[in-house]
Amino acid sequence: MMNPRYAIWWLATAHFMNDFFSGTLGIILAAQNDQIGLSNTQIGTASAIFLTVSIIQPFLGWVSDKYQVPHFMILGSSITALGLLVVGLAQSYTLILIGVLLGGFGNAMFHPTGLASARALGGPMRKGRSVALFMLGGNGGFAIGPFLSGFALASFGPKGIAPFVLLNLIIVPILFWRLQTNLRDTLNNISSQSKAKHNQHTSSNTRSKWYQTTTMMIAVYLIVVLLRGVIYQALSTFLPKYYTDYGNNLDFAGAATFALLFCSALGGFIATSLSDRLPRLPIVSVSLFLIAPLGWLLLAANGWWIFALSVPFGLTIGAQWPILLMIGQEVLPGGASGSSGLAFGWGFIANAGGTFVAGLLADWIGLRETLQVVSLLPMLGAFLVFLLPAESPNENPTITLKTSYEPQESTS
Template sequence: MSSTTPSLSSSVAAPRRRLIGGVLAAITGSHLVNDMMQSLILALYPILKGQFHLSFAQIGLITLTYQLTASLFQPLIGLRTDRRPAPYSLPFGMVSTLCGLLLLAYAPSFTLVLAAAMLVGIGSAIFHPESSRIARLASGGRHGLSQSVFQVGGNTGTAIGPLLAAAVIVPNGRTSVAWFAGAALIGIALLTYVSRWYQQHLASVAAEPQRPRSADPAASAEVLPARTVRWVIGILLVLIFSKYFYIAGLSSYYTFFLIQKFHVSVQSAQMHLFAFLLASAAGTLIGGPVGDRIGRKPVIWASILGVAPFALALPYVDLAWTGVLAVIIGFVLSSAFSAILVYAQELMPHRIGTVSGLFFGFAFGMGGLGAAVLGVLADHTGIVHVYQLISFLPLLGIVAALLPNRRA
């Protein structure tokens, strides 16, 4: 297996001649299923809070459990698969998510709810590094576009979760979560197809004559000193922190914010959450292809710092404007991640799994930590005050000015 590792790195780094549409569609569809099942946890928060008499801190602990699990394992899995590819790990990851979903439907205690969240986190940890690698392999050299399409699948799934919860779970109870096992089975089938293609790809690469690394387009591109690469990765992680800590406040507590401030129903709040998440899915499609054309840095700069005026206004407007601003924030802010991820992959083109695992893992970790910290703060000061506080986070987008200008 070790003999395939250098050729794998080369195959990842080198642009392919054509975009593999079927593989990209399958990995995007499976991302939709994976993240839809994750978002069912978020959509269940009002029900779980009532059934188990949970505090906001305990709600945050659920988010922390599955996101911290994913955060810790993703870089390790990415590093491992850079060295030893594991094509059929993807469907096994979806099986873990399926088990977490079924346990969530019937968990009789808060402890088992946390165990269910952990299984979902493990599934995501297995899924994201390898699926991001495969999206890049299938890109035909259009790396930003492929990552954006891949991310749209995940964001669309995240948006669908609250809508399905409002239509199915709220009227029928928590056990109806088990009905979505069928979606997980579809995801397993899609990932089995992707894994088969990936295994064939690895075999074809192993059969090719080894070429020197200097022949790789990615290897011959602009190379930054290792110290500069570490500095740039640090800046990108600060940007991930600002984005996902802020998003944690919106995605985990938006329904509670609307219910407490405007006295809307649970279903109405779920529809507002759906609108925000759907806007996020739409915005995701913009960042990658625009970055392919004009460079990643302008996209990163505009998507994080550009959302600051809307974020600062959100806690102080009425219900109608809250909905409008949340949609704008979701659309603009979501364009950042694909550009950040591809920027980082271009810094380290022979460590795609490691980079993907690091950034997905850090994003999950910041989301989980944000949800936990903000939940404790909400218990002590109120959810409206939390929204006032986090509105300043997008101002950290100013550090994007420190990123080197690199060609797309």
């Protein structure tokens, strides 16, 4: 069995390979706009469908908890890649929708088991850093996807995504072959500890206390994730088109989107690593509050100023998401993979709804004005976040392993 400290890097690489294709969706749709013509509403709808499929993530997480199926991650990553290939080769909007539906299903298969495994590999004292590395892999792939594919699509059109799909189908099975022992042992450990925790918390008093104290936290959590997700997904979906609308080519659009998303990945890694040692809620709050002013500056920039401002804005907009996922594992019901599925699923659904509305609004008032409006939403979340659990994850190691049939006792 591989040392867990090395295994998390392999798992992060698998996350990179999956989210590489999630990140290419916006740039592929921008390229298809040149080929078959797409409105902002159509682009927003396609992106929303890709994300809305994530509504099945809690169910897939429950299946993973019950039957311990790490193969979900292999199949999920490959299906995501094939779905985006369909989007790139599509000659009609109907085929584009079929492709995003397929890609969204693969994406939903990968994430619940991936996040639960990443947190378990970190152990009780390094779970923040472990999740940070896992998310760095995914966010890094999400960032590099539009950068590399931008050059390929500029040269070969939407079908330029095909070589990247082939690489995924070759590399991902090798990664999971290397990880198979670690993943099997990790899922067995999650299952056994979850059952032990279930036996410790069976009294009606425990159930009553959990429901009384956690219902509000769940509602607040869902609102904060919604407010944050709208601007993040709207930017990753519409920035390529925004830049091309203002006279830039696909090469520039891909590079500029990469700069922002890469810094977003770095911001998530730094912030989540710090959350092992510093209070996590102030980190989330400050980063949410800064999204609006930095976003307005970025949208007003031209030329190389776009790249310069993408650094602080990317660091800011990516800082809170991995921490919010960890909080979601604590406040949402379900087993380790089940609660991960709920956290990821709601995040993707929030992104989907926001992107759909942003597409409609952009056709009405303009794309720049729409992005300016939605960038203001996270400021409300900056204040609401203090209603969530404030403790460091290291203060209660058992908090990571919840069963799918027993709610966790609140520690707030």
